Amino acid sequence: MRKHDVVIVGAGLAGLRAALELAGKVDVAVVSKVYPSRSHSGAAQGGVAAAMANESDDSPELHMYDTVKGSDYLGDQDAIEIMTHDAPITITEMEHLGCVFSRDAEGRIAQREFGGHSKPRACYAADRTGHAMLHTLYEQSFKYKKDITFYNEWYLLDLIYQDGSARGIVAMDMKTGDIEVIHAKAVLFGTGGYGRAYKITSNAFANTGDGIMAAYRAGLPLEDMEFVQFHPTGLYQQGILMSEAARGEGGYLLNGNMERFMERYAKSRMELAPRDIVSRAEQSEINEGRGAGPNKDYIYIDLRHLGREKILEKLPQIRQLAIDFLGVDCIDNPIPIQPTAHYSMGGIPASKDCEVYSDEKGTIVKGFYAAGECSCISVHGANRLGTNSLLDATVFGRRAGKSILNYLVGAKHEPVNEAEEKRKARKRIDDLLYTPSTESANNIRNELKEAMTTNVGVYRDKERLAAAHKKLKELQQRFTKVRVEDKGKVFNTEIIEALELANMLAYSELIIAGAEARTESRGAHARVDYPTRDDVNWMKHTMVSAGADGAIQLKYKPVVVTKHQPEERKY
Amino acid sequence: MAKTKFLVSRYDAARDTKPYLQEFRLEIPQGATLLDCINLIKWTQDGTLTYRMSCRSAICGSCSMKVNGHARLACKTQAADVVIDGAVTIEPMGNLPLIRDLAVDLEPFFDSIDRVKPYLVPDESRQWKREMLQSHDDYRKIEDASTCIMCASCWSDCNVLEVDPRFLGPAALAKAQRFVHDSRDSDTIGRIEFLSRVTGMWDCTHCAECATRCPTDAKPLFRIKELRTAAMTHKITNNNGARHVLAFRESVGGTVPGIGGGMLNENYIPVRSVGFFNLDGILSIIPVGVRMIIRGKNPPILPHIIDKFGEVRAMFRRFNDYRKEYRK
Numbered sequence: 001m002r003k004h005d006v007v008i009v010g011a012g013l014a015g016l017r018a019a020l021e022l023a024g025k026v027d028v029a030v031v032s033k034v035y036p037s038r039s040h041s042g043a044a045q046g047g048v049a050a051a052m053a054n055e056s057d058d059s060p061e062l063h064m065y066d067t068v069k070g071s072d073y074l075g076d077q078d079a080i081e082i083m084t085h086d087a088p089i090t091i092t093e094m095e096h097l098g099c100v101f102s103r104d105a106e107g108r109i110a111q112r113e114f115g116g117h118s119k120p121r122a123c124y125a126a127d128r129t130g131h132a133m134l135h136t137l138y139e140q141s142f143k144y145k146k147d148i149t150f151y152n153e154w155y156l157l158d159l160i161y162q163d164g165s166a167r168g169i170v171a172m173d174m175k176t177g178d179i180e181v182i183h184a185k186a187v188l189f190g191t192g193g194y195g196r197a198y199k200i201t202s203n204a205f206a207n208t209g210d211g212i213m214a215a216y217r218a219g220l221p222l223e224d225m226e227f228v229q230f231h232p233t234g235l236y237q238q239g240i241l242m243s244e245a246a247r248g249e250g251g252y253l254l255n256g257n258m259e260r261f262m263e264r265y266a267k268s269r270m271e272l273a274p275r276d277i278v279s280r281a282e283q284s285e286i287n288e289g290r291g292a293g294p295n296k297d298y299i300y301i302d303l304r305h306l307g308r309e310k311i312l313e314k315l316p317q318i319r320q321l322a323i324d325f326l327g328v329d330c331i332d333n334p335i336p337i338q339p340t341a342h343y344s345m346g347g348i349p350a351s352k353d354c355e356v357y358s359d360e361k362g363t364i365v366k367g368f369y370a371a372g373e374c375s376c377i378s379v380h381g382a383n384r385l386g387t388n389s390l391l392d393a394t395v396f397g398r399r400a401g402k403s404i405l406n407y408l409v410g411a412k413h414e415p416v417n418e419a420e421e422k423r424k425a426r427k428r429i430d431d432l433l434y435t436p437s438t439e440s441a442n443n444i445r446n447e448l449k450e451a452m453t454t455n456v457g458v459y460r461d462k463e464r465l466a467a468a469h470k471k472l473k474e475l476q477q478r479f480t481k482v483r484v485e486d487k488g489k490v491f492n493t494e495i496i497e498a499l500e501l502a503n504m505l506a507y508s509e510l511i512i513a514g515a516e517a518r519t520e521s522r523g524a525h526a527r528v529d530y531p532t533r534d535d536v537n538w539m540k541h542t543m544v545s546a547g548a549d550g551a552i553q554l555k556y557k558p559v560v561v562t563k564h565q566p567e568e569r570k571y
Numbered sequence: 572m573a574k575t576k577f578l579v580s581r582y583d584a585a586r587d588t589k590p591y592l593q594e595f596r597l598e599i600p601q602g603a604t605l606l607d608c609i610n611l612i613k614w615t616q617d618g619t620l621t622y623r624m625s626c627r628s629a630i631c632g633s634c635s636m637k638v639n640g641h642a643r644l645a646c647k648t649q650a651a652d653v654v655i656d657g658a659v660t661i662e663p664m665g666n667l668p669l670i671r672d673l674a675v676d677l678e679p680f681f682d683s684i685d686r687v688k689p690y691l692v693p694d695e696s697r698q699w700k701r702e703m704l705q706s707h708d709d710y711r712k713i714e715d716a717s718t719c720i721m722c723a724s725c726w727s728d729c730n731v732l733e734v735d736p737r738f739l740g741p742a743a744l745a746k747a748q749r750f751v752h753d754s755r756d757s758d759t760i761g762r763i764e765f766l767s768r769v770t771g772m773w774d775c776t777h778c779a780e781c782a783t784r785c786p787t788d789a790k791p792l793f794r795i796k797e798l799r800t801a802a803m804t805h806k807i808t809n810n811n812g813a814r815h816v817l818a819f820r821e822s823v824g825g826t827v828p829g830i831g832g833g834m835l836n837e838n839y840i841p842v843r844s845v846g847f848f849n850l851d852g853i854l855s856i857i858p859v860g861v862r863m864i865i866r867g868k869n870p871p872i873l874p875h876i877i878d879k880f881g882e883v884r885a886m887f888r889r890f891n892d893y894r895k896e897y898r899k
């Protein structure tokens with residue numbers, strides 16, 4: 001059994017930032033199923049929000065207001081206040097750590113416009129901001145290599161949670177196939193999002209909600225799972241992201257008739273309205289027959305008027321992506337796009353100090369922390385503003401580190417039953433390997449993604465959700481007979497993919513359950529049959545957990561409102 | 572549409588003594604990337620096929636593999652573009668120990684990054700309140716190197732690494748350039764000195780494989796050139812590589828009376844490179860001449876007008892370095 005003071009699962013921005021805070025002070029380990037530099041944070045393009053006020057008279061208070069409004073008033077305002085006030089110092093620190101940011105004329109960090117932000121607030125590194133930030137933290141991990149133990153390409157199987165405290169994790173070393181317990185006084189999850197259950201998605205293959213499902217299987221609740229953000233500009237049929245920076249720099253959205261249709265949906269902010277609004281506008285254009293292309297099923301993003309120079313300087317990566325994946329050069333042609341599943345607002349409920357809650361009443365789990373996209377501290381509420389999640393991951397990664405340091409004073413390793421933990425994990429894998437198998441994982445995965453994109457997408461209603469739910473039950477059933485050919489131990493990616501699929505099948509049902517119950521439209525959750533926001537009945541967070549019989553249980557908890565009372569959201 | 576032959580390298584230590592090529596047949600779907608095709612093979616034909624991937628948008632650096640003999644990102648490659656006579660050959664990256672099928676052990680690669688102190692060493696007296704300022708021009712000096720995604724494609728195909736596993740390698744040198752030229756870094760000289768040692772920047776033979784294979788703007792060869800220029804600018808020349816360049820410059824530029832002037836005196840350069848008073852060094856280059864004769868590349872006794880000399884130069888210098896290093 002391996003032993004550390006702290007084990008962090010996830011080496012994205014949240015996990016690495018926390019590790020940095022702890023390095024040298026306590027014995028910290030970082031577990032990641034991919035090499036740290038391959039974490040999905042690296043794919044983030046557009047920017048990271050902070051009221052640096054380099055290009056305007058911005059302030060953390062204004063940032064807070066924009067975020068609360070963007071969240072459709074479901075965000076917890078105390079947490080949002082902390083995030084926006086911590087933002088400038090957190091980004092300044094990142095710069096001091098060496099992050100390569102684009103610069104303005106005075107040599108300060110350059111900032112640009114982003115959807116839903118009323119000031120140019122997005123600090124950026126061309127259109128690879130997440131990459132610049134992730135690699136900065138990864139660089140620092142070399143500096144602290146003696147102080148941080150990395151378990152690269154180790155796959156988290158289970159959280160060890162007993163009698164109100166987290167005591168470590170069970171993980172598989174992918175290179176050897178060995179299952180090991182990592183015993184710790186405190187566990188932090190920074191395991192990222194769960195957007196991979198959709199057919200059209202901007203997410204990496206790795207974003208399969210492993211962390212949140214480990215928490216759920218351990219008996220902990222998840223919050224606001226029904227809120228999945230659809231980004232307005234995914235490459236047609238691929239879902240690969242064309243950053244919002246493309247619109248921040250002045251790009252237009254055009255329908256099949258080459259009209260700037262956003263005029264009809266958000267007259268003042270136009271293309272820079274928040275994502276939920278723009279994605280719905282696009283979907284409406286498509287549904288009403290004004291899409292582009294032979295099947296009228298896509299929209300264009302047009303950058304031609306920005307000119308070659310600006311595109312090459314500010315948006316080089318997205319230009320290259322459109323060339324590589326669709327063969328379209330945006331200097332000469334508009335790019336076909338469609339809404340794409342992008343961000344998971346829901347996740348593991350946690351306090352503003354990243355302590356995980358075990359119920360809707362606010363009971364805190366001892367020694368368990370969550371930060372970044374896997375968490376629901378609820379700074380994004382029902383709809384995240386672009387550039388707020390790199391911020392979320394960095395700010396709360398940092399806070400989690402500090403919070404764990406406080407906790408460790410006087411904390412000890414609570415006992416774990418190593419053999420039993422390993423046996424349970426082993427059994428789950430053996431069940432996949434050795435039960436009579438007839439079903440193809442590929443078919444199940446494809447049908448899942450199809451069902452989620454068609455029926456649990458930008459627009460939802462009772463019938464479609466019910467159909468998806470039924471489909472999910474069928475797929476879960478079929479999964480019990482799934483075929484895994486690879487019985488080898490070394491680098492068995494087939495078994496990993498099967499475990500990931502199991503997670504996707506399980507959390508997709510939680511998304512649907514939350515969405516079926518929520519009979520209103522708020523932020524990213526848009527019900528055609530309940531088209532308005534209902535603050536009287538639904539200004540509350542969904543808490544979903546497994547009941548004693550394993551059945552899904554829904555409970556609710558109030559939203560924290562401090563400074564801003566709900567108003568109608570107009571842009 | 573006809574099916575394409577995918578010849579995929581397979582290896583499982585539990586079963587195989589060495590890697591072999593297995594043939595799969597697949598109809599390439601319209602617009603599919605190579606990664607899409609490999610996934611289809613794994614998901615519909617053989618679940619045991621092993622490789623890495625994650626972002627599928629050319630940013631995480633997971634999916635580099637040799638395609639028809641050269642490293643590239645499977646997710647950034649349109650499958651149809653790499654089919655030659657109805658077939659495409661897929662093998663693991665080079666210069667790295669094999670784990671299984673297309674998955675290689677990346678530790679040597681990441682260790683190389685570790686060796687160049689890959690983090691900013693800022694001036695301790697700086698003000699913490701605000702960001703450090705950096706001009707747009709200074710930002711541009713480090714932008715290209717900063718786009719590296721650590722895919723190891725360059726490492727896979729580097730010719731020097733094939734013969735000398737101690738070479739820092741292209742990606743680490745590109746990473747180093749990003750700090751050497753970072754206006755916020757305070758360890759410029761220390762870095763250049765370290766990079767000037769044997770196995771460092773002067774060991775690159777300019778074969779340009781790395782720049783050709785690199786899927787981003789990092790293009791190590793160009794970064795290495797920038798490092799060498801920095802070494803010259805900072806007069807960190809007390810090493811074979813730098814001396815070679817000085818000799819070359821003198822020879823070509825004619826700053827030493829009686830030698831060069833648009834001419835290249837190849838008999839002079841190796842001597843100058845190892846240092847006039849370095850007897851050991853001078854003796855050590857004799858076999859280089861012998862080897863060059865064997866390869867039909869012996870320098871003519873009379874200086875000649877420069878044409879293609881990079882390769883010859885590189886051979887000289889590398890051979891020297893080897894001799895010296897191994898004698899220690």
Ligand SMILES: Cc1cc2nc3c(=O)[nH]c(=O)nc-3n(C[C@H](O)[C@H](O)[C@H](O)COP(=O)(O)OP(=O)(O)OC[C@H]3O[C@@H](n4cnc5c(N)ncnc54)[C@H](O)[C@@H]3O)c2cc1C
Nearest residue numbers: 010011012013014033041046156192210372373387389390
């Ligand atoms: C294409 C794209 C563009 C984006 N652009 C922006 C942007 O411009 N601005 C912005 O603010 N946000 C953006 N986002 C969102 C933002 O990138 C993410 O929300 C954020 O980076 C999440 O960071 P994280 O640290 O929480 O998780 P991640 O970076 O996703 O890291 C998750 C980590 O958990 C590990 N992990 C997961 N499961 C396991 C397991 N089973 N075992 C072991 N380890 C595991 C992974 O290996 C990884 O290291 C974008 C997202 C996408 C998809």
Ligand code: SF4
Nearest residue numbers: 729775776778779781
């Ligand atoms: S140019 Fe230099 S570093 Fe690049 S592949 Fe060739 S020898 Fe290696």
Ligand code: SF4
Nearest residue numbers: 719720722723725785
């Ligand atoms: S320099 Fe280029 S080829 Fe080498 S690791 Fe970086 S991105 Fe890959």
Ligand code: FES
Nearest residue numbers: 625627632634646
């Ligand atoms: S899968 Fe990430 S670079 Fe190809």
